[in-house]
Amino acid sequence: MKTTEIKEQVVSGKYDALIEDLYADPSLLDYQKQRYAGALDKYQTLFGDDEVSIYSAAGRSEISGNHTDHQHGCVLAGSINLDAIGIVSKQDHVIKVISDDFDIKPIDLNDLDKKENEIGTSEALIRGVVSKLKELGYNVGGFKAFITSDVLMGAGLSSSAAFESIIGTIIDGLYNDMKIDMVTIAKVGQYAENVYFGKPCGLMDQCACAVGGLISIDFKDTSNPIVNSVNVDFSKYDHSLCIVDTKGSHADLTDAYGAVPQEMKEVAHYFGKEVLREVDEDEFYANIANLRTALNNDRAILRAIHFFNENRRVNTIVERLNKDDFEGFKTLIQESGNSSYKFLQNVYADFDYKNQAVSLGLAMSEMILKDHGVCRVHGGGFAGTIQAFVENSYVETYKEEIEKVFGKGSCHILKVRKLGGCKVID
Incomplete structure (x- = not known):
């Protein structure tokens, strides 16, 4: 036509x-x-x-x-x-x-x-x-x-x-x-x-x-x-996916992003492997003390801990969705976000500790959402956006309150298509 x-x-x-x-x-x-x-x-x-x-x-x-x-x-x-x-x-x-x-x-x-x-x-x-x-x-x-x-x-x-x-x-x-x-x-x-x-x-x-x-x-x-x-119809759970732009700049973050795979590979190389997927998890935990001495980098070890837990968590989340357990899904999303915050440590750059827009966004989201949803850092991290799964009936409240912090139009209400x-x- x-x-x-x-x-x-x-x-x-x-x-x-x-x-x-x-x-x-x-x-x-x-x-x-x-x-x-x-x-x-x-x-x-x-x-x-x-x-x-x-x-x-x-x-x-x-x-x-x-x-x-x-x-x-x-x-x-x-x-x-x-x-x-x-x-x-x-x-x-x-x-x-x-x-x-x-x-x-x-x-x-x-x-x-x-x-x-x-x-x-x-x-x-x-x-x-x-x-x-x-x-x-x-x-x-x-x-x-x-x-x-x-x-x-x-x-x-x-x-x-x-x-x-x-x-x-x-x-x-x-x-x-x-x-x-x-x-x-x-x-x-x-x-x-x-x-x-x-x-x-x-x-x-x-x-x-x-x-x-x-x-x-x-x-x-x-x-x-x-x-x-x-094969899950996400719409039946009556939740929206909200992406909040916390207005953090990605400028000068190349080294912060690059350090994540680099440090994970340092741990893998200790075991003679190229990537962490090839490392036996039990062997990793048995060698924590030796890793601390060899690498002199506790953050690399914490990031490896995140990898092992997160990699396993993906399959568990899929199982929860396949069983129609959306509350279990949300609990695991929150665990995933907490792991990124505590172990992966990609919510702010350590050389720019005064600028923690993502951390602030997560803190405010938890206060606003209470039991109406869950939130986590989104994507690569360090700056930019956070993600929240919010009950449809509470989306407008969440949007209104979080935009008081980050400005009009900073909260984007999305659906999985x-x-x-x-x-x-x-």
């Missing part, structure tokens, strides 16, 4: 049920209809009234498995109802994308080699995704697209992984009949980010954005991680 026809149908309500199902929140219906209509108008302004289709890829939130993936551990993550959407039509030989206000340079499909001058750019991500899909034997082709995203940048919700995933999903839909497995789309996104973009990220972000719903990922074999969907990368309207 042409952009004008799809817009008329969106505005008239033809896709209301589809939109409500995708975004898992009826209160967002009007917002999403306006958003889709605006994106269609923007496409038409840029490219004309073409025959188009609409694609989506979700943002993500890590739920448990904090800093375990780089030690080949287990992670539980979920796609959220913030996403990137793309208005797309086919064209020959060239991919032309305008992403919100970014006019991305055209990608010629006859030249998919890595470009040193594109490192760190959107062009690198597109070129890398298409190159890898072609190498894997999938059909690739040109398209023009307007992509807009409401995935928050810098909030640990994986805006870059959502972009990679939507590019892969568009190629899947236009040229492969949506037959590419979404884990493959995720791996392709990771490849693009690692090799073409130049960022050594893991696979968790891309998997959660592309696969959708709640997923557990076991990274024991990082080349072939085991990805399982946790069923789908990751998908074709929305053909």
